[in-house]
Amino acid sequence: MKAPRIPKQILGLAFIFAIVIAALVVARMLFIPPSFGKYGHYRADAVNEIVAQEINYAGYQACMECHDEIYKPKERSYHKSVSCEACHGPAAKHVEAPDEFVPGAPRERGYCPLCHDYNPSRPTGFPQIITELHNPGKACMTCHNPHNPVLPHTPEECSACHREIANVKRISYHASLPCVRCHTVPEKHMVQPKFVFAQVPVEREFCGECHAEGAPGGPDIPRIDLDTHGERYLCWDCHYPHYPEAR
Amino acid sequence: MKKKKSNPLSRREFLMICSKALPFTGIFFIPFTADQILFAQKTKEYDPTQHEYAMGINIHKCIGCGRCADACKKENNVPREPYYFRTWVERYIISTDGETYVDSPNGGIDGFPEFKDNLEILRTFFVPKLCNQCANPPCVQVCPVGATFLSRDGVVLVDEKYCVGCRYCIQACPYGARFLHPTKKIADKCTFCYHRLVRGLLPVCVEVCPTQARVFGEVGLQSSPLRRFLRFNDVVVLKPSLNTRPKVYYAGADGEVR
Numbered sequence A: 001m002k003a004p005r006i007p008k009q010i011l012g013l014a015f016i017f018a019i020v021i022a023a024l025v026v027a028r029m030l031f032i033p034p035s036f037g038k039y040g041h042y043r044a045d046a047v048n049e050i051v052a053q054e055i056n057y058a059g060y061q062a063c064m065e066c067h068d069e070i071y072k073p074k075e076r077s078y079h080k081s082v083s084c085e086a087c088h089g090p091a092a093k094h095v096e097a098p099d100e101f102v103p104g105a106p107r108e109r110g111y112c113p114l115c116h117d118y119n120p121s122r123p124t125g126f127p128q129i130i131t132e133l134h135n136p137g138k139a140c141m142t143c144h145n146p147h148n149p150v151l152p153h154t155p156e157e158c159s160a161c162h163r164e165i166a167n168v169k170r171i172s173y174h175a176s177l178p179c180v181r182c183h184t185v186p187e188k189h190m191v192q193p194k195f196v197f198a199q200v201p202v203e204r205e206f207c208g209e210c211h212a213e214g215a216p217g218g219p220d221i222p223r224i225d226l227d228t229h230g231e232r233y234l235c236w237d238c239h240y241p242h243y244p245e246a247r
Numbered sequence B: 001m002k003k004k005k006s007n008p009l010s011r012r013e014f015l016m017i018c019s020k021a022l023p024f025t026g027i028f029f030i031p032f033t034a035d036q037i038l039f040a041q042k043t044k045e046y047d048p049t050q051h052e053y054a055m056g057i058n059i060h061k062c063i064g065c066g067r068c069a070d071a072c073k074k075e076n077n078v079p080r081e082p083y084y085f086r087t088w089v090e091r092y093i094i095s096t097d098g099e100t101y102v103d104s105p106n107g108g109i110d111g112f113p114e115f116k117d118n119l120e121i122l123r124t125f126f127v128p129k130l131c132n133q134c135a136n137p138p139c140v141q142v143c144p145v146g147a148t149f150l151s152r153d154g155v156v157l158v159d160e161k162y163c164v165g166c167r168y169c170i171q172a173c174p175y176g177a178r179f180l181h182p183t184k185k186i187a188d189k190c191t192f193c194y195h196r197l198v199r200g201l202l203p204v205c206v207e208v209c210p211t212q213a214r215v216f217g218e219v220g221l222q223s224s225p226l227r228r229f230l231r232f233n234d235v236v237v238l239k240p241s242l243n244t245r246p247k248v249y250y251a252g253a254d255g256e257v258r
Helices: A008-031 A044-051 A060-066 A068-074 A084-088 A092-096 A163-170 A187-191 A204-211 B011-044 B067-076 B138-142 B168-172 B204-208 B225-232
Strands: B053-058 B087-095 B100-103 B121-130 B148-150 B156-158 B214-218 B248-251
Touching: A044 B156, A060 A068, A060 A084, A084 B067, A084 B204, B053 B121, B053 B225, B067 B087, B067 B204, B138 B148, B138 B168, B204 B214, B214 B225, B225 B248
Parallel strands: B053 B248
Antiparallel strands: B053 B214, B087 B100, B087 B121, B148 B156
């Protein structure tokens, strides 16, 4: 049986088609990366490129390996769920080269309020302070240990709370007198300062213990005659005892 | 030689040939053992088919400190400008007259200033947001070049080299989780810190969250923190009506959250 004769123009067209298809196949091989479509309509190698990204945060387990003396008390404290790097910042470099890169610590007053400043949107019961009123000017770390943030121990010095008074008294003639020389401070005042108050002197004779004529003490102490000086006024009506004026 | 013999080789000859061939037998084993070693390494490495991840967010625990958004930027080198976020924290304020106010100044990184409007607040809370890693992601559907895809472990990723920066995906995302990277000019988004997952680390927002408002883990593992989160909380996903099937579950989410 004789095969039907294919017209010349069809052969030509077939030839052009073959070239176009071949060109398409070649282009497909050139332009589509080999890993495209391996797992889906995407380039499988892209996943490896994303995986190759370097980490900056090492994770708390990495910190724990060396700093267990900090981690041990911290894991039982209120801050047990706070990762080290939440405050100290990314530390993967520190894990690689402990001496070359040392992560910082936020010691300034602005950092802790990011969590602990009062905000009505925060969940009820979360410990919050009004930063403007809470010991203004003092760094949080002076009273609170961030790795074991219990409520601060009762202040040992009056200046912890009465800072402004302490600041002027320190440069006054009364600098050498302890607060308890004039104030009797009940133990409870340290714990409940708003309910149990320290006592203040009430009579002129108290100042007279030092400043009356004939009172014991050095010659530098100014003396007055209690009977004639200042008439019926109390001493602190005119003199500020924390910063008595110059002679 | 006599060809009648049934054995063409004598025992002695056979053993001699065997002893000569002995050193070459190793050739047959070398590729096999090498492949075995490689295979062993691969199995010790990360197998995406064995994982499926999801995140849980407990709104009752979020204190809006913005450490997640800050750490995310540091980990993933997201531009520091306040318009680009892979994750951010929104503040919802619902007033007594039923109006809802949502703001997110710098993603919450610098804290939330006092709300100035003289509102009578009915309720208010923080909502951390990120890519919801949808199982049916609209961004992947619209990508014209196959640059964004759902990986085998269920994370939606962006192929940096393939993305042409057409922004279709940014338009398509119902959660506003994508942005155009200002210098690379490609779409950028949360990857669940994919590069950390394969190293066995948590996503960095989960790592630094001080109240553990964010929980992360395997969907398929009964003992994972995520499954525990799902057992103990009533969870919702955002915009469930869109059938995107998100893998970020919110506990304690108000009806106003979307």
